[in-house]
Amino acid sequence: MAKNFVCNDDNRHELVERYVMGGMKRREKEAFAAHLEKCPDCRHQLKESQAMLKKLQKAARKAGWSEGDIALLSRLYERQGFFSHVNWKLVAVISISLFLLVLPFIWWANQPETKMKLLFALKPEEVILQQTPPVRGELVEAFRQFESERFRQAIELLEAKLARLSDDELFQAEKWLGLAYLFEKQPEKAVIHLQKARALAPGEEEGMMLWYIANAYLRLGQREAAETHLRKVAETHPSLKSQALYMLERLKIMFE
């Protein structure tokens, strides 16, 4: 029962879906494949289905699927021979499960608290670039670890040396400790050490310490404390004023 397909805007989507998902018997499928050759609209629809697959693969990757499972998912869509054996219900179940897996992530990423934590999201490599390596002494090895983003090792070395450092070295050590704790996702400890660094900081460096402290408070979800520190940065450190005001504005918008 070969048939000539008449497609229109109402049935095209359904035709292509049935074709892709294995919902056509062999002869109907062959006839539709022939129709596809002649019909640009149906080919366009087929492309969209394939784009949908790309989205699914992306979601699967985010949800932690193995590359093997993702390849299987692709075969479900891409291989004509495979389609006729595909159970469309299975495909629907896979799609829905993927969506449900991704949903909490989307929800999480849209919470004001999450956005607040991500807003600052200091990158280790940016911070490391701004640090001057120590010329000599106790801190050389600790800095090397910090610079290689081995923050846990840096923390151990720095904690062990804190008691016997000169004032100048102590400022550096407290600063790196605070930052290392921040990158190790221990913002409470980061605040403690960054406050100490701030008390020892020379000149402009104080502004940076306030900036980092505000960051740590945001990670702790303490918006007011973060804003207080940002305002202080804006008032007392002209070189950081515009970025502090920008952050304050972003926070305001986020919680309106």
Ligand SMILES: [Zn+2]
């Ligand atoms: Zn058509």
